[in-house]
Amino acid sequence: MAQHSWRIPPPAAPQLWRYEARRAGWAAGVAAPAALLVAAAMALLAGNGGAGRRQIGDLLLTGLEALLPLAVAMTAVTLVARDGCRELQLALPTRYAHTLGRRLGVLALAAALSALVYSAGLGLTGWWTGPDPLASPLVWAPPTIWLAALAVLLAVLGRSVVVATSAVAGLWLCEQIFAAMLVGHDWTRPFFLFTTSRVGTGEGWLTNRLVLTLTGLLLVAVVALLLRRPHLLLSEEEE
């Protein structure tokens, strides 16, 4: 047998990142900016319809806190649940969890850049109604981590894009519809995803952000543990 270098490529191997960016596809790059553009378009329409400055500002903030996390979560599900070469990937020495991590990393990078540019844009144009600009990542990062991690967890456990996306979309909608009820209870308030745009940055806001971040990271850890058994991703048909 010929001698070859069998070292597993380091996570930062640029060629591998390039390939994984292509595997993540255009949706990974477009989902977050598209969600923010939708929010901007809605704000524009509201402005033309005579909405006040405060309402327009809240709509713009909703894009960052609600639409962006939903778009990222939906895209994360498709990245994890759809792979034409999954069985081959599972037989390769590079852990499939690392491969998926790189693809999700591309999505996270695109989302973070879009959110930062959007926040800066709102700040520069005077439409920013959120917390101190330095704390602006706390508007979008906690709900994005939380919703995306939950979506991926459901995709792994349910082995179905439909189940995972439906469940996440359902939860998102319930939080929007029952916002007043969720904010009204001490034990649900810390888990409410849209506190900034629906309640404001007053008392309890920071606690809410920290709880969402910590529980989101907990979900990420559970996903990482599950992906150590990557055959869970094989659908029943594939099994």
Place this chain on the structure above:
Amino acid sequence: MDIQTTGLTRRFGKVTALHSVDLAIPGGMYGLLGANGAGKTTLMRILAGVLPPSGGQVRVGGHDLTTSAGRLAVQRRLGYLPQDLGLYPDLSPREFLDYVGLLKGLDDTRARHRQVDELLELVALTEVAGRRMKGFSGGMRRRVGIAQALLGDPALIVVDEPTAGLDPEERVRFRTLLAGLAGHRTVLLSTHIVEDVAQTCQHAAVMAGGRVVYTGMVTDLVRVGEGATWEVTSSGPAPTVGVVVSAISRTDGTHYRVVSSSRPSPDAVPVPPSLEDGYVALMQRASARAHTVPGGLRLPS
């Protein structure tokens, strides 16, 4: 790389796909025959480290596949062609092989590119190496599949139903290619096409209902059909006793080749069996025994 399984079991919920499989696979080309649903793909996936077993022992080249360290050690020396290789249609064969090479840990760019070009040449895809795989035929996709399996010069190659759906010419070409790889490697060929094993393997195992019902020389499998292979010439309906393996219409009537443990009709003539007859006879016996004896039939080599 020798393969040894002992009491290997795999369950999916309440369904047992593999029942205590004992198998010893030496180096060279080895065939794994069985009908669809026999458990071949599950066994291939376990050997490729894709699925963990539910019970029993699996050792490949001395590595214990029930541990993650053992799986990784085997996967570093493995070439795997799954039954349904989806490929990535937006990539060209050259890009796909380069990507898989990176995932296999071939991180010397120049050496990897050289190897990719050599493999594209080997599977006769050099001319389309830069074209996207979106419109590739089944045969071309399989050739890309075997090329990726050969990346890194693996000591063990596992191919699952590689010729299914290919036209006869592609099948022969693919078989020849596979047979040529077995020199210093273990090549495990799983298929339900008896002809593929007959043309390429010296040794084979046969699976039925999640059990191994035969292991041994391919030539010995032919003997299972001795005394059970018949030719019946009739201008009437096909014989109802046994399994009709072939039917050829001639001027004197239709010549039926029948595998049956008993004479299928008074004018039936015994004929020498082929590998396919031996396989069918084995399946008949396994099926009959499975209904009467718990654990089914096992014919030692």
